[in-house]
Amino acid sequence: MTGTSSTLSIADMQAKARWVWEETLKIHKRSPETRVASSLSPVEIFVTLYYGGFLRQSPADPCWRGRDRCIISKGHGSLCMYPILADLGYFSADELEHVCKEGSFLGGIPDPVIPGYETVNGSLGHGVGVGAGMALGLKQRGMDQQVYVLTGDGELHEGSNWEAFMFAAQHGLDNLTVLVDNNEISMLGHTDTIVSHRSLVSKFEVFGWSAREVETGHSVAAIHAALTDCRSDRSGKPKAVVVRTRKGNQVPGLENAPLSHVTAIKQEVIDQLLGGCQ
C-alpha cells in the first residue's frame, strides 16, 4: 500500500478553503447542535495541511503505517474536517448529510471511528502528549513520518499540554509539529481576559521549541509558508506554529464574539451567507 499527498496550488487551496467554509455552514444548518464557530477558525490550517503536500495519506487505508499522523486535539472544533475527509475519499460525501443523526459515525465531537481521525478528541489537552508518544515511537523505529497536532489556544489552559511540551523538547522530537488555532476565545470569553497566554511564541521558545507565528491565519499562503519553513527546520527541536485566527470567521455576529462557541447560526443567516452556492 502506498500513500499520496494531495498538492494543490495556493490559489486552488484558497478556493478549497472557501468551499470547506460553505460546506461547514451547510452541515451546521442541518445539525444546529454542532459547534460551528470553533470549526470555522481552523479551516485554512486544515486545508493547507491536507491539500498542501504536507501529509502523506492513504484514504482507502486510513491506518496505513506510512501515513503522516495528524491529531486533531481540539476535536469539537473540527467540523470542517468532515467535508475535507469526504473530499479526499476517506468516506462518502453522502455521510455529510447525516452529521449528528441517528446511526451516523459523524458526531458533534469526532471520534476515531471516523476514517482519518487518529485519536479520541474533544476532551482537551490530550493530543500533544499522545502525539509526542507517537513521535517518539516513530523515531525509535527509524521512520521519517511526521506527527502534526492541532490544538486550540483555550485548550492550552490544560496543564497536560505543558508537560508534553517539556517532554518533546527534552527528547528532540523534531518530527512533531504543533499548530495552535489561536482564535483567542474559549467558551466563556476571550482567553486574554480569562487566563492570558501572553506570548505563546515566547512560551514555546522558552520551552525549547522552534516557534513561529502566522499573523494572517486565514491566508493559505501564509500558513503554507510557515509549514514549509517548519519542514526545512534543522534545529532538532519540535516545531510550533501559532496561527492567529478568528473564531466564527466571516459570519456576522459570530466572528470574534465572546460567546460564539455556544452560539448557533440562524438558518436564514446561513442561507444569506451561502447566497446562490447551495
Next chain:
Amino acid sequence: MNVPAIPMKAMRDTFLLSVYEAMLQDSDIFFVSADFGSPVLDKIRADRADRFINVGIAEQNLINVSAGLALEGFKVFAYAIAPFITMRCFEQIRVNLALLSEVRPMNVNLIGVGAGYSYVVSGPTHQCYEDITLMRAMPNMYVMSPADQVLAAQLPMRCLQNNGPKYIRLDAQVLPVLYGNALPSLDDGFQTHRQGEKVCLLATGYMVHTALKAAERLAAAGISVGVIDLFDLSKFDETKLNAEFSTYHGVVTMEEGFSGRGGLDAMMFDHIARHGLTLPMLNIGVTGGYRFEIGERQTLHEQVGIGVQAVVDKVSRFSQKL
C-alpha cells in the same frame, strides 16, 4: 530434600526483572516511568536505555506518551506510585487508553506500586484505598492484584500476551512468599490456600496474608475458614470460583481499600447477584474516612477495621449468624 529458600524480594522487583528479561528478547517493549525507580529498574535504565523513558513527575504525560507509543505498536509498561498513576491522570487513562483501545489495538500496562497502606509512614497521599474501585469502573480495564513476589514475576508475560489497558497493583513492601512450591493457574485467576468448612475468606493483595493469619487464629478458636487469593479482578474463572463457594455457608471479602465504595465488595455483590447464589456475605475493607495517624501497617489496619484481630472478631460474629 529441602526446597531452596526464595530470596525475600518486593513484588515490584520480581515483576520488573521479568519485564527486563522480556525486553532483552522483544524490541517492541517500552518502559516509561514517572520518575519512580527500583534497583531492578536501574538494570533496565542501563541495558535498555533506548526503550526506557523517564517523563518526570508528570503522570498525565506518562499516560499520554504511553498511549502514543502503543499506537505505534509498542507494548508499554507505565510505572509510578499507585495513587498517582490511577488518580492524578484518571481522565488520560479513560480517554487515551480505555476509550481509544476500543478502536485501536493497544497494549499499555499501568504498574502501580504502593497498594493500600504499603507506604506505611507516608500517609494518605501515598497510600491507596480507591484504586480497585476506579480502575474497575472502566469496563475494559484488566485489573490484577498479586499477593506475592512469585506470582508478580509471572504477570509481565500475561500483560504482553493480552492487548488492552491493564492495571497491576503491587505492594511496596517485601511480603511472605505464597507460591514457593507451585504456581497458581493464571487462567483461574484465584488460588485456594486453605480449605475450610463454614466461611470462605476471599482476599486480594496484602489482605491474603491477613486472611491466612486470621484463619489460624479462627481455627484455634474452633472456627474453620477457607482462604482464597483472588489475584485477577477482571477475568477470573467464575464457574470455578462458584464451585469453591459451594462448600461454604458464607463468604467474606477482604480488601485494603475503602469498604462499600465499589471495590472487591461491590464486585462480589455483583457476582453473587448475577449467578443467583444464596451466599451470605461480609465485606471487610477500610472503614471510616481518611486518617493521618502514623504507625505500623498492622496498627493502622486495626484502626480501620482490617487488621488480623479485627478480621478474627468480625468473622467470628459473622460465622455465629450462619
